[in-house]
Amino acid sequence: MEHISKYLTKDIKLSSYEDKLFKSDLMFDDHMLVWFISGETKIIQAESTFSFKTGDIFLIPRNELATIINYPKNGLPHKTVVMHLSTERLKKFYEKTEPKKKTPPLQKIYRFSNHPLLESCLASLIPYFDVKSEFPESLANLKIEEAINILRLIEPSVDSVLANFDVPGKIDLIDFMQRNFMFNMSLEKLGYLTGRSLSTFNRDFKKLFHTTPQKWLTDKRLELAYYHLVEKKKKPTEIYLEVGFEDLSHFSFIFKKKYGVSPNQLLIKSY
Structure with a gap:
């Protein structure tokens, strides 16, 4: 299996799987915002199964257990732009921004199929992956902050997840x-x-x-x-x-x- 990743920064990458499928069981340390360029993905959680294809955008919260199966499609690789929304970045963001809703965090996958604002934000990153010079951290900060603001605009309840910095407590x-x-x-x-x-x-x-x-x-x-x-x-x-x-x-x-x-x-x- 050939897996190619190009990084603008440690938090922004272009990921491509060329083989028939790739399966992994994951628990992300960061919230992950993913935009599909080609291919398909099935995400299996304890009580839900999601399928994503070209053009789909989704946000999977951190500390969520999931089986992820990536498939190439129609002769094209499984190709995505992935943006990590790290706790460190989000803490800095919410130091200057008040969460819109003080509600318990709803740990679910958020789906934003073909949303023009998010798609425009993530598509604007594509040309930078072919630039040889280093991607400025200041520009990375602007692009990630743009994505966070768009998420909050189109789904106000996402604040309950993005602004939640608690570690898991003891459960049954x-x-x-x-x-x-x-x-x-x-x-x-x-x-x-x-x-x-x-x-x-x-x-x-x-x-x-x-x-x-x-x-x-x-x-x-x-x-x-x-x-x-x-x-x-x-x-x-x-x-x-x-x-x-x-x-x-x-x-x-x-x-x-x-x-x-x-x-x-x-x-x-x-x-």
Whole structure:
């Protein structure tokens, strides 16, 4: 797989994937504003699935677990302009700007399909990626601040997310794990999102689930795969990435080890 990234600054990049697909399980440290030039993306969260294509623009908040699958389309690479809205930049912005709404943060993906103001802002960056000289930080600040102002203009509720600088507090571990087991995150990150250190996460997990996180996660992913094969009649190639596995052959091996039949054999038997 060929992945090409061109950076104007550490917070603004042009990203291109040339191969058939690219899948990753992510938790962004920054809010991410993404504009699609070509290709398609599927974003799978605990309770929602989104599909984005050429011209779409979306904002995914930080600390959101998601499986992201990128596909080239119509012979063109998966190509996007990505802007990081970092906590550091946003704190500086809100030092001089009062949030429009004092509401609890709504952690969701914001979709701005083909919005002319945002598209104009992000498209104006394209020529700079071919300029050999260094992109001035002062200009980067202006472009990112322009994007933030446009977001606030077209979606006032976005302030509740962008102006929220809290770290995750301690939450119900059983509920969190039941909703997020399909995401391949390190135990450190899972602990952070539940408001726990790694040692506290492991201790609480064993107390509540009576097994290790690794074994429980594998079993839950296999159970979800079984459901998709038997009830939804989906092919193994359609589901192995979405239920939390990285490799089809590894998925087939451990599935057969647990259920005594391969995913393909179970799919045939279920008809």
